[in-house]
Amino acid sequence: MRRIPIRRSTTHTQVDPDPEAEQRILDGLNDKQREAVTTTEGPVMIIAGPGSGKTRALTHRIAYLLAAGKAQPRDILALTFTNKAANEMQERVEALVGDDARGMWVGTFHSSFARLLRMEGDKIGYSEDFSIYDTADSKRLIRQQMKGRNLDTDVVKPRSVQRMISSAKNEMIDPQEYAELARGDQQEIVAEVYPAYERALKQANALDFDDLLLKPIELFEQHEDVLEKYQTRWQYVHIDEYQDTNQAQYVLARKLSARHKNLCVVGDDAQSIYAFRGADITNILNFDNDYPDATTIRLERNYRSTENIIRLADSIIEENDDQIEKSLWTDNAEGEYVALMEALSEKDEAQKIERRVRDLHLRDGMEYGDFAVLYRTNAQSRAIEEALRKENVPYRVIGGTSFYERKEIKDVLAYLKLLVNPNDTASLQRVINYPTRGIGDKTQARLQRYAQQHSLSLWQAVERVEEIETLGTRAERAVGKFRRLIARYASKAGTGSVPADELARDLIQDAGLLSELRKEHTRENLQRWENVQELISALAEYVESTEDATISTFLQEVALMTDQDEAEEGDDKVTLMTLHAAKGTEFPVVFVAGLEEGLFPLEQATQEKAELEEERRLFYVGVTRAEERLYLSWARSRYRYGEQTSNTRSRFLEEVDSDVVRTEAGGELEQQTDRFSAEEGPSADYDEMDPHYYRQDLSGDGGATGSSDGLRRIESTDGGGGRRVVYDEGHGEIVPGAQVEHQKFGRGKVQSLEGEGDKATAVVFFGSDVGNKKLKLKYANLRVIG
Numbered sequence: 167m168r169r170i171p172i173r174r175s176t177t178h179t180q181v182d183p184d185p186e187a188e189q190r191i192l193d194g195l196n197d198k199q200r201e202a203v204t205t206t207e208g209p210v211m212i213i214a215g216p217g218s219g220k221t222r223a224l225t226h227r228i229a230y231l232l233a234a235g236k237a238q239p240r241d242i243l244a245l246t247f248t249n250k251a252a253n254e255m256q257e258r259v260e261a262l263v264g265d266d267a268r269g270m271w272v273g274t275f276h277s278s279f280a281r282l283l284r285m286e287g288d289k290i291g292y293s294e295d296f297s298i299y300d301t302a303d304s305k306r307l308i309r310q311q312m313k314g315r316n317l318d319t320d321v322v323k324p325r326s327v328q329r330m331i332s333s334a335k336n337e338m339i340d341p342q343e344y345a346e347l348a349r350g351d352q353q354e355i356v357a358e359v360y361p362a363y364e365r366a367l368k369q370a371n372a373l374d375f376d377d378l379l380l381k382p383i384e385l386f387e388q389h390e391d392v393l394e395k396y397q398t399r400w401q402y403v404h405i406d407e408y409q410d411t412n413q414a415q416y417v418l419a420r421k422l423s424a425r426h427k428n429l430c431v432v433g434d435d436a437q438s439i440y441a442f443r444g445a446d447i448t449n450i451l452n453f454d455n456d457y458p459d460a461t462t463i464r465l466e467r468n469y470r471s472t473e474n475i476i477r478l479a480d481s482i483i484e485e486n487d488d489q490i491e492k493s494l495w496t497d498n499a500e501g502e503y504v505a506l507m508e509a510l511s512e513k514d515e516a517q518k519i520e521r522r523v524r525d526l527h528l529r530d531g532m533e534y535g536d537f538a539v540l541y542r543t544n545a546q547s548r549a550i551e552e553a554l555r556k557e558n559v560p561y562r563v564i565g566g567t568s569f570y571e572r573k574e575i576k577d578v579l580a581y582l583k584l585l586v587n588p589n590d591t592a593s594l595q596r597v598i599n600y601p602t603r604g605i606g607d608k609t610q611a612r613l614q615r616y617a618q619q620h621s622l623s624l625w626q627a628v629e630r631v632e633e634i635e636t637l638g639t640r641a642e643r644a645v646g647k648f649r650r651l652i653a654r655y656a657s658k659a660g661t662g663s664v665p666a667d668e669l670a671r672d673l674i675q676d677a678g679l680l681s682e683l684r685k686e687h688t689r690e691n692l693q694r695w696e697n698v699q700e701l702i703s704a705l706a707e708y709v710e711s712t713e714d715a716t717i718s719t720f721l722q723e724v725a726l727m728t729d730q731d732e733a734e735e736g737d738d739k740v741t742l743m744t745l746h747a748a749k750g751t752e753f754p755v756v757f758v759a760g761l762e763e764g765l766f767p768l769e770q771a772t773q774e775k776a777e778l779e780e781e782r783r784l785f786y787v788g789v790t791r792a793e794e795r796l797y798l799s800w801a802r803s804r805y806r807y808g809e810q811t812s813n814t815r816s817r818f819l820e821e822v823d824s825d826v827v828r829t830e831a832g833g834e835l836e837q838q839t840d841r842f843s844a845e846e847g848p849s850a851d852y853d854e855m856d857p858h859y860y861r862q863d864l865s866g867d868g869g870a871t872g873s874s875d876g877l878r879r880i881e882s883t884d885g886g887g888g889r890r891v892v893y894d895e896g897h898g899e900i901v902p903g904a905q906v907e908h909q910k911f912g913r914g915k916v917q918s919l920e921g922e923g924d925k926a927t928a929v930v931f932f933g934s935d936v937g938n939k940k941l942k943l944k945y946a947n948l949r950v951i952g
């Protein structure tokens with residue numbers, strides 16, 4: 167079932183000072199982190215590399231403020247990058263203070279300020295039920311405005327206009343200023359459409375994504391008292407991933423912390439990857455200047471990755487010129503070499519990834535949930551999905567054709583949006599004649615013209631259909647029928663007499679959506695029908711689990727979901743996502759796929775140094791998600807845009823520190839051709855993979871201890887602090903130093919042991935030809951020979 171982030175109740179709770187909790191919170195940190203946590207007053211910037219515990223420090227800081235009695239939950243604002251990260255933060259804080267910490271505002275910028283606008287937006291002319299427009303909705307509105315002005319949408323595409331308006335908004339350039347600055351035909355057109363688009367949004371009681379940040383600024387500027395209220399309330403303001411804030415976010419942070427001056431930002435300039443969406447790296451670079459009394463704290467110890475992964479990451483980012491000097495060290499083990507995988511095609515690449523996943527799963531007992539496959543473009547997921555599906559490896563894809571972007575889902579959502587906000591023109595246009603109900607293009611154009619002439623919203627024109635003389639009786643009747651349908655359900659939704667999910671179910675039935683999907687018995691239609699059912703289930707679950715749930719709050723949650731939030735939690739699946747979506751996450755095993763010139767870095771980004779550096783930072787973000795193992799892969803040929811392209815390795819691969827990289831065994835590419843073109847299926851040569859990329863010098867000595875319960879317990883030190891390894895007698899005398907025999911690899915000597923029960927593994931050295939192998943004892947069938 168779809169997971170909708172649960173809306174936090176606004177109930178305020180009190181947290182009493184708790185010295186024990188305070189100690190516990192500080193115990194889980196190193197000195198630098200402790201400094202970050204206890205420097206509670208004044209502006210603080212924590213700047214540090216990936217995996218150094220920035221997010222952890224931020225979370226502990228909030229918990230510390232509560233436990234030390236410096237703040238109550240309601241005094242705290244924390245802004246994160248995804249709703250998922252926000253939920254995690256909320257949960258961890260609660261776990262740390264051992265109490266519920268409701269009343270904190272923890273969320274993304276967009277969801278926090280959407281919430282604020284629901285509460286205060288009436289002061290600048292938005293009713294509480296405003297709609298949030300995504301890019302597609304915005305484009306629809308822009309197209310309509312262009313058509314109304316006889317602007318050729320083939321010459322300048324609504325999509326480009328939408329992008330240009332969005333960039334302008336990101337830089338806080340309003341329509342008037344834009345008109346003054348506009349140069350050249352294209353900008354002149356945008357200058358004409360921009361103010362019309364703004365008016366149309368307002369008329370639709372709708373806000374686009376950029377507005378969710380701009381309107382609060384407008385609100386704060388026009389209503390000093392509202393700003394003061396929140397400035398006073400939020401004594402402590404926190405921002406994670408500060409390197410990716412844009413101008414509007416910068417202004418909001420500044421305004422909100424102006425009174426108490428307790429602004430704590432956390433970030434890493436080397437991980438700034440959203441300049442293309444208006445993020446402004448100078449926000450973090452200039453923090454010291456903007457807040458002259460700021461304390462800057464640097465964290466230097468990486469807790470996440472092996473030494474080899476960090477070495478590789480360092481060698482990547484070194485190539486960039488513009489960055490704050492940082493050093494990163496780790497106490498973690500050296501770890502495996504970073505593996506370079508060369509493939510013939512995207513299909514071959516996908517198969518190789520799938521094999522590695524299964525290999526590590528079966529042999530090393532890694533869970534499927536331990537793996538992430540990262541790529542530059544969404545389209546790359548297809549081949550990987552196919553390979554995984556073929557071998558029944560469970561996976562999830564984050565982002566891409568996200569559930570909530572599917573046509574049938576957007577149709578249902580548009581109906582629901584209309585109930586809440588009938589003036590929502592984009593939604594109305596979407597469903598007014600879907601399913602077909604005799605309100606064709608001509609009728610719609612007439613309604614539209616009438617609306618424009620009388621300065622009405624499209625819905626208001628629908629309401630006055632009887633007065634529109636240009637419409638024939640048939641059209642009038644059809645529009646009238648539709649109006650009654652929407653009005654009936656809108657009033658039901660308004661009274662709240664019927665549970666939201668029930669109402670939605672009845673509405674889509676009455677609107678003819680379900681029968682439309684059942685009309686033709688195709689697989690696609692069946693899938694769509696199921697998706698619609700799933701949406702209703704998600705709504706039902708949301709209603710059940712959320713206080714004060716309404717269709718309106720549900721729609722808001724859906725509109726503000728970020729790619730990462732859609733992931734269903736708790737199940738053991740390989741995660742597939744773009745490098746952008748991977749920010750802030752970590753996985754034991756990471757694959758970065760498609761390292762080819764033109765794809766990563768993207769062709770378009772290779773001309774300008776600044777863009778190339780952003781691609782490189784994206785690569786840096788990708789590799790630093792890995793905890794234990796990292797695979798880099800590229801394919802000699804690949805289908806892109808319907809054509810077979812022939813590729814060379816990415817320049818990024820030439821730049822990395824080759825000392826920590828090993829090309830995967832499997833011989834020359836020619837040999838690989840033989841291997842993979844054979845019809846034997848991927849599992850056939852499963853056993854003979856890659857003896858070379860395991861490190862020879864995996865340390866680990868240990869000894870056996872007897873015990874009274876009859877089980878033999880074997881302790882091994884694994885470099886990470888002497889974990890106890892326990893398994894039963896069934897495996898024989900498998901202790902470090904024992905001679906064993908494996909069916910395939912022959913004789914070897916046990917080097918070290920790790921894990922427990924079914925997950926117990928041994929590293930065995932099988933001589934210099936085969937090298938070290940890490941084997942899962944449950945499957946390895948090792949025979950002890952001495």
Ligand SMILES: Nc1ncnc2c1ncn2[C@@H]1O[C@H](COP(=O)(O)OP(=O)(O)OP(=O)(O)O)[C@@H](O)[C@H]1O
Pocket residue numbers: 194195196199214215216217218219220221222223434437469470749750751752
């Ligand atoms: N003092 C610590 N002791 C033990 N583990 C830690 C400590 N600090 C951080 N960690 C662990 O290290 C990992 C990385 O931490 P975290 O995600 O906070 O890093 P980050 O700096 O935010 O990384 P990124 O830049 O990728 O967002 C996490 O698993 C975290 O729990």
Ligand SMILES: [Mg+2]
Pocket residue numbers: 220221222750
């Ligand atoms: Mg982080």
